[in-house]
Amino acid sequence: MSPPLAIAGRVEILADARALAARAADLIAGHLADCQAPFRMVLAGGSTPRETYRRLAGMSGPRWACTEIFFGDERFVPPDSADSNYRMARETLLENIQPRKLFAIPTDISPQSAASRYDETLRQQYGASVLDPAVPLFDLTLLGLGADGHTASLLPGQPVLQERKCWAAAVPQGRDEPRITLTYPALNASRLILFVVSGADKKEAVDRARAGQLPAGGLEPQGEVVWLLDRAAAP
Numbered sequence: 001m002s003p004p005l006a007i008a009g010r011v012e013i014l015a016d017a018r019a020l021a022a023r024a025a026d027l028i029a030g031h032l033a034d035c036q037a038p039f040r041m042v043l044a045g046g047s048t049p050r051e052t053y054r055r056l057a058g059m060s061g062p063r064w065a066c067t068e069i070f071f072g073d074e075r076f077v078p079p080d081s082a083d084s085n086y087r088m089a090r091e092t093l094l095e096n097i098q099p100r101k102l103f104a105i106p107t108d109i110s111p112q113s114a115a116s117r118y119d120e121t122l123r124q125q126y127g128a129s130v131l132d133p134a135v136p137l138f139d140l141t142l143l144g145l146g147a148d149g150h151t152a153s154l155l156p157g158q159p160v161l162q163e164r165k166c167w168a169a170a171v172p173q174g175r176d177e178p179r180i181t182l183t184y185p186a187l188n189a190s191r192l193i194l195f196v197v198s199g200a201d202k203k204e205a206v207d208r209a210r211a212g213q214l215p216a217g218g219l220e221p222q223g224e225v226v227w228l229l230d231r232a233a234a235p
């Protein structure tokens, strides 16, 4: 009997996208209400987190002064582009809070240089260049899920899925624009991974990822995994 997959994690099913965003914001705020500095938190990109971030921005409980914010991935576009994950987070959350530190992924140099710079930033903030399983890199990592089973920019069929040394990598193919993404080693080094997934188009990907398939299923988290799903996305 194979051991249970850590990626399967705990599941909460919410009635709809609004309830999902409310629950996600409440759960995140609960972790931030009593956090100690440095609380390193990874933001997910895409569109699903928008409402969650808007709700978080209006909450008084989170101790943002202890929180250091990173990004799980970025599209290689200018920070004011409509496709920028940084812009999405800035407009919904970051403009309304004062985090202890904020580390956007650079997109004003080459993709490879941006990945190398972000990788170096992560190691500097961690305080070591080798991940210690007893010392998570991130305290809370938010992740979305694509209908094809990608998470962050760990895209199907891309070499980044084999990356086990770098903590951040460039993904030159697979989407219209190059991506920069955290890699499996970095994402696995999370105390808590929170997937927030909405919509019927994600249902099969949720099921297969929780069974260890697809890029998202390739995660081997050291910490806890919680899947927040709306009813449409629940298998």
Ligand code: 6PG
Pocket (backbone or CB within 6 Å): 044, 045, 046, 047, 048, 049, 072, 073, 074, 075, 085, 143, 144, 145, 146, 150, 151, 152, 153
């Ligand atoms: C990105 C995200 C990506 C996203 C999923 C889901 O840059 O697009 O980081 O991993 O979380 O594609 O996207 P939606 O929330 O838009 O469905």
